[in-house]
Each structure stands twice: as C-alpha cells, then as structure tokens.
Amino acid sequence: xxxxxxxxxSSFTDLAVKKAFPEEETLPFTTIPDCIEAVMDGEVxxxxxxxxxxxxxxxxxxxxxxxxxxxxxxxxxxxxxIQQHLMVHPDWKDQPGQPEKIMSHPHALxxxxxxxxxxxxxxxxxxxxxxxxxxxxxSEHPESFLGAIGNELAAEHYGLAILHDHIHDVTYNHTxxxxxxxxxxxxxxxxxxxxxxxxxxxxxxxxxSGALHQVLSAFAWRQLNLSKIESRPLKTxxxxxxxxxDVDHELDDVLLPGAINxxxxxxxxxxxxxxxxxxxxx
Amino acid sequence: xxxxxxxxxSSFTDLAVKKAFPEEETLPFTTIPDCIEAVMDGEVxxxxxxxxxxxxxxxxxxxxxxxxxxxxxxxxxxxxxIQQHLMVHPDWKDQPGQPEKIMSHPHALxxxxxxxxxxxxxxxxxxxxxxxxxxxxxSEHPESFLGAIGNELAAEHYGLAILHDHIHDVTYNHTxxxxxxxxxxxxxxxxxxxxxxxxxxxxxxxxxSGALHQVLSAFAWRQLNLSKIESRPLKTxxxxxxxxxDVDHELDDVLLPGAINxxxxxxxxxxxxxxxxxxxxx
Numbered sequence: 359x360x361x362x363x364x365x366x367x368s369s370f371t372d373l374a375v376k377k378a379f380p381e382e383e384t385l386p387f388t389t390i391p392d393c394i395e396a397v398m399d400g401e402v403x404x405x406x407x408x409x410x411x412x413x414x415x416x417x418x419x420x421x422x423x424x425x426x427x428x429x430x431x432x433x434x435x436x437x438x439x440i441q442q443h444l445m446v447h448p449d450w451k452d453q454p455g456q457p458e459k460i461m462s463h464p465h466a467l468x469x470x471x472x473x474x475x476x477x478x479x480x481x482x483x484x485x486x487x488x489x490x491x492x493x494x495x496x497s498e499h500p501e502s503f504l505g506a507i508g509n510e511l512a513a514e515h516y517g518l519a520i521l522h523d524h525i526h527d528v529t530y531n532h533t534x535x536x537x538x539x540x541x542x543x544x545x546x547x548x549x550x551x552x553x554x555x556x557x558x559x560x561x562x563x564x565x566x567s568g569a570l571h572q573v574l575s576a577f578a579w580r581q582l583n584l585s586k587i588e589s590r591p592l593k594t595x596x597x598x599x600x601x602x603x604d605v606d607h608e609l610d611d612v613l614l615p616g617a618i619n620x621x622x623x624x625x626x627x628x629x630x631x632x633x634x635x636x637x638x639x640x
Numbered sequence: 641x642x643x644x645x646x647x648x649x650s651s652f653t654d655l656a657v658k659k660a661f662p663e664e665e666t667l668p669f670t671t672i673p674d675c676i677e678a679v680m681d682g683e684v685x686x687x688x689x690x691x692x693x694x695x696x697x698x699x700x701x702x703x704x705x706x707x708x709x710x711x712x713x714x715x716x717x718x719x720x721x722i723q724q725h726l727m728v729h730p731d732w733k734d735q736p737g738q739p740e741k742i743m744s745h746p747h748a749l750x751x752x753x754x755x756x757x758x759x760x761x762x763x764x765x766x767x768x769x770x771x772x773x774x775x776x777x778x779s780e781h782p783e784s785f786l787g788a789i790g791n792e793l794a795a796e797h798y799g800l801a802i803l804h805d806h807i808h809d810v811t812y813n814h815t816x817x818x819x820x821x822x823x824x825x826x827x828x829x830x831x832x833x834x835x836x837x838x839x840x841x842x843x844x845x846x847x848x849s850g851a852l853h854q855v856l857s858a859f860a861w862r863q864l865n866l867s868k869i870e871s872r873p874l875k876t877x878x879x880x881x882x883x884x885x886d887v888d889h890e891l892d893d894v895l896l897p898g899a900i901n902x903x904x905x906x907x908x909x910x911x912x913x914x915x916x917x918x919x920x921x922x
Contacts, residue, residue: 410878412875412880415872530877568859568863570869571853571857571859574850574853574856587852587871591695591696593694595694596693596812599868
C-alpha cells in the first residue's frame, strides 16, 4: 500500500502519516494537487493532505481541488497537535549565547513569536520554504551556530539536537488532515475513535433568498449537529458560493439520506465527499 | 481628506480609489494591517482595502483584522472588474516577434493563462511581487523586449504601451473593496447606487447544536436576504468560528435591530461592522 503526502520529508503531514500508517510505504509530493492527482492516476492508494488549521483556517487549495477537479472520497480524518521545537546542530548544543540566526517557515516563526521575543530577542529570523527546509539547512552548515524551528521528526531526520522543546505560544493549535482514496472504504488506523463524520459540498439554487436557511433546517430538525460550514467561491462570479458542510454523524440509512434528498428536491446540488472515522493522533 | 490604500501605486486598489475619490489625497501602504492602523491612529481619514475576489474568495487578513484587532466601520463598498492588459516599453511597441519574458504577479499570470498559452506559448513567465512591480521593471529596462501584465493605471504611470488589452480569460472576475472609517458616516462617491448592505460578525454560543440555523432563521422569517456568509476561525481552537454575514438591506429601525436583538438573546455576540451603500465602478 502506497501513501502520498504533502512533503517535504519531516513535514507535519509526514508526522501525521507516520503515526496513522506506521508500517506503510509513503511518498512525498510537492503540492496538494500533486498528492490528489497521484491517487486519481493510481500511482498511490491514498493521499494525506491538510484540510484545516485552528489558527489559519481552511486550506483552500484542498477544498477547491476536491470540489472542482477531483472525484475522491475522504476515508478518514486525522487531527494532530502542532508542536514546535528549537533545534541546532549537535556540535553547538552546549554552546552558551545565542545562535546567529533562526530559520523556519513563516507560520512556524509566527507560532513561536512570544518565545522568540522573550528568549532570543534580537536574533535575526530567516524564512524558509518549509520547517524541514530550515532544519536541512542547519544540518548542512555545522560550521555556524544556527537554529531551526520544526517538529521532532525534522530533528531526528536531520540529526539535530533539540535545544528548547514545545516553544509554540498556544497549546490549542491543531491541524486536521484528511485521508483520500478513489472511493469509500474502511481503513485500518491503530488509534481509538468514537467520532464519525460525514462531509458534503452543497451548491444552492441561484437567487433564492433563504435557501441556506432551508438547507440548515434539513439538518436542524433531525438534530444532526454541524461541526463546520464554510463558503467558497464557485469561481463563476462574485456572490456565487458552494458550502462545505461537516456533519457529526455517520452516514445512516434514514436521517442523512433524508436530508440529502430534501436538499436536492429544493434545487441544491449535493456532493457526498465522504463518511469516515475521525482520529486524534497523540 | 487623506485616504490610505493597499499599494503599491497603480495597484488595483489604487485604481478603485482613483475612480471613487478622484479629487482626494491618497497614500499607499504596504500591507492591509498598515492601512487599517493608519485610520485607527488618525494618520488618514479613510482606508480602502480588498475584501473579496470572485476567483480567490475572501481576503482573510482583512476579515480577521477587522474582527480581532480593529474597531472600524465599513462606510462604502466598491466593486471593480479586474481587467488585465499586456504592456511593453514604447520603443518595442512595433517590434515583431515575442518578448524575452513576461512579468506579473502570480494571480495575474494565472488569470491570463489561456491568452498566454495561445498567443505567447513558450515565452518565459516571471513572477513579480505585484502587477505594478512588473510594469516598473519593464519601464526601467528599455534595452530589452519585455512584457508586463497589469491594469491601465500601471501602463500610464510607468509610461508603457498596451500591446494587447483585456487579455484576462474570464470576464466575471471582480474584486470587492471596502472603505473604512473610524465610525459610521456617509461618504460622497460620484457613482450611482441603489444597493445598501449591512455587515455583521456573529459568534455563536458554544456547543449549542443548531445555533447557526437559529441565527439564519432570524433573517429568513423577516425575508432579509444574505448575500454572503462565511466562517473564520476564532483562533481559540479547532472548530471555533465566527461568521461574517452580509445582509442586502440597509440598517432600518425595525427588522435588522430585531434580528440582532434576537441573536443576542440566544447567546450570540454580534458586531455591527457597517451599513453602507455598494457602488459598481465602471
């Protein structure tokens, strides 16, 4: 079984994949569309890509590509805490003073803003294209005292020593990743779960005032809880949207099919993107 | 009267500002937060920033900054068609053959993808930080046959000749800009309008299933049409959102205050971001 993931190696997606599929062969791809296309072309069996981050919001390229370009099913959701560490080349581990500069992806630098300002005030920060690109650069320049911010996998992969662990400013930062396959199937993931979700993409009939309210009524009167609703442009004109809707309920024989049938009878088009278990990776 | 806008000079925001406020003093700022802060600090009277594009969706930094950081009012909305042209230094206007390379912002290059592939297949494309940065580079290198893609203001400002006009692939690409001021007031804009809008930011009570449906009911039973609803992360944890809601109705004395009062009674917090006329700039 082969699994595509959003690379490079030691990215946060790689870390989530290693926890969920410890035994499988994995393959990094440069972009999210590349990961999705690899499943569609049959080059891999599954793809794992980020869908949403607690601070940044949805990853639009994932949502838009699944709506406009790809016909794949979400077969599992993986939620992972984003934990950042400051790492240096092992030769510099016991060096007093401050590194010449600290490198990482702009998001990671932003996530550690308070720590950096408190402990390393005045040390220049340099942006890298990914957290692991920063770690790679540090590993290749042992002659200089440099720091990189990234996850534990990057430290391990590039042989760096962690100088300060868990330096991210907020503890509630999580990312949701989705596992994609050509069609619905059960996947075996060695973690416990009791939560099942169903994801729909709904396009409303044009110019009908209150259509979104009608759609939400179909869920509300069945007490189907929505954990997310998000609008994205249809790319046909300003004010034309589709809605990504996550329902905290597994696809049953009565309630969800009833809601979907009603929405379609109201003139909506509904795409069932997946019904799947949700795993919190420790 | 001084107006801050998202620069650089000759940006699409600059073009919208020049059409809406032809007589006023304008000042470019590098980032959207810089524009907003300039109003809050009293350095300028108004700021004009992009809020949403028909192809790319909402400009999150604008929405998030207005929710989390700034207490400003939207006093007008400006909708502007995004039209791209290919420009060259006038010395090369009548040159046969193809330019050595064509420069622009990645979004503009993407918006002219079909034209470029059809008419200039094989010509290298180079990314610039803005459409006007590409035009500036072309104007400073008259010794080479170079192309830039941007709006008519960039051509005029940098003294370039338009070789092909209206080369964008789709005609329905528009951007919505908002005019921000410290508090609600009427602004004088020399265009006609019959459309008024009210914008709210609503935070739902935690863990109440169906709360969004209740909120939409408050609008639906009053036949208040929503032209936009969008969720953004509260930045307090995965699954915590606020909603940006545009109502196609001016702030009256009965209907909208009634809806706002009901939402607050249901435990929502509601921020009235503005009630304002909407202008289509020709």
